[in-house]
Amino acid sequence: MRKKFPQYDVKRVRRVREFLKNLDKHLDKGEIERQDYKTSDFYNPLVDSSNDYLKANALCVMDQIRAGEIATEYHQKKESIKSIGIEDPVLIIPMNDPSTHYKKKLVDGVTRVTALRDIEKENGVPPAIGAVPAYYVVCPKLADFVRTHKDEIQNVSNDPKPSDPNSKETAKKWIRKEIKQYRSNGCEPDKEFIKAFRPYVLEQYKNNRTQKTINKWISEVINEIKVENSPVTSYRETTLRKEKKKTLLEKMDKKLVDPERTKRYELNLSTSSMIEKLIGVELIRQTKEDQKNIKSVLEIHSESHTSEKSLLSSTVALFDKIKAVEAEHNLKLFNEIFAMDQVGTDGMLNEKKVRERLKKLKEADQNFKQSKLTLVRSA
Numbered sequence: 001m002r003k004k005f006p007q008y009d010v011k012r013v014r015r016v017r018e019f020l021k022n023l024d025k026h027l028d029k030g031e032i033e034r035q036d037y038k039t040s041d042f043y044n045p046l047v048d049s050s051n052d053y054l055k056a057n058a059l060c061v062m063d064q065i066r067a068g069e070i071a072t073e074y075h076q077k078k079e080s081i082k083s084i085g086i087e088d089p090v091l092i093i094p095m096n097d098p099s100t101h102y103k104k105k106l107v108d109g110v111t112r113v114t115a116l117r118d119i120e121k122e123n124g125v126p127p128a129i130g131a132v133p134a135y136y137v138v139c140p141k142l143a144d145f146v147r148t149h150k151d152e153i154q155n156v157s158n159d160p161k162p163s164d165p166n167s168k169e170t171a172k173k174w175i176r177k178e179i180k181q182y183r184s185n186g187c188e189p190d191k192e193f194i195k196a197f198r199p200y201v202l203e204q205y206k207n208n209r210t211q212k213t214i215n216k217w218i219s220e221v222i223n224e225i226k227v228e229n230s231p232v233t234s235y236r237e238t239t240l241r242k243e244k245k246k247t248l249l250e251k252m253d254k255k256l257v258d259p260e261r262t263k264r265y266e267l268n269l270s271t272s273s274m275i276e277k278l279i280g281v282e283l284i285r286q287t288k289e290d291q292k293n294i295k296s297v298l299e300i301h302s303e304s305h306t307s308e309k310s311l312l313s314s315t316v317a318l319f320d321k322i323k324a325v326e327a328e329h330n331l332k333l334f335n336e337i338f339a340m341d342q343v344g345t346d347g348m349l350n351e352k353k354v355r356e357r358l359k360k361l362k363e364a365d366q367n368f369k370q371s372k373l374t375l376v377r378s379a
Helices: 010-021 023-029 052-057 065-069 075-084 110-123 140-148 150-158 168-183 191-205 211-228 238-252 269-286 308-329 351-378
Strands: 032-037 060-062 090-094 104-108 132-137 262-268 295-301 336-340
Touching: 010 023, 010 140, 010 150, 010 191, 023 032, 023 132, 060 110, 075 110, 090 140, 104 110, 104 150, 110 132, 132 140, 140 150, 150 168, 150 191, 168 191, 168 211, 191 211, 238 295, 238 336, 262 269, 269 295, 269 308, 295 308, 308 336, 308 351
Parallel strands: 060 104, 090 132, 262 295, 295 336
Antiparallel strands: 032 132, 090 104
């Protein structure tokens, strides 16, 4: 029976592990050659875009999923190269793109080459032949294998080394790229997709990451993509969100953002269990003599809801929870509670507006269902 997701077959990864394990055998057969290069033979589109000389004269172009880390996350490798140079040969294949003047492509080793080049600049040493040892794939069939398994090779190459595994950010970036590519065909990452994709990802990172970690990363990426494509604006960037709320509250009443007059609390509905902690903090604050003339404001937002109805429902549930605590202890917790309008343009919503908007949504849903039922009956 043909697999529905052949691109996520774990056998692809196992073949890559076998290929990397048997590089010496490919050398003996003449399918791979051991060659020496200098750092000026390589051009990195992400780092060297302003270097006209390298852009025009480099022999190899760098193309690697870890390239985004080069600018900031290579310090550990750089220190090692300072001491012993590049020990592990990089992997290069022939370029098969007739539209470019580059003859070869660097598949694995971007970090090493970039780090060595920076060391040479710092020490005032010109690029030297032999500084970059490489495996160059000369066998066309083997080069095609490397070309079609490029991502797996880059991931697996960094998996056996606990000192240099793919970072969480880079791994998630690759997972995101794969899921977005799948979605570009009009498909959504459902249970069937995840069932095939999960073992494929784990096989590439199994030496350094647990199945639990991989499951978490995949779920995080899927949820992040849902939020990005939902009608609900997600203010994930903390500074932007705080500035936005401050501006909206100032328009309502400048006292609301005056630290001398107001104690402000922020609650993310995605972690609504934090409300118990905030309630405890507020109750303690209210007992202090110097806080008696200071009012409290609870500001609510969400980073994970993808529909207006679910967002408003969660907000109403939070209002109800706070009211229950107030009724139980016969006290007033927060002087004001506002929820960010993450769908419309109403700024900060009070409880009344939130409940009214949710009621209208539910009524619209009910009317739509009733209309469908009427059409079915009349058919």
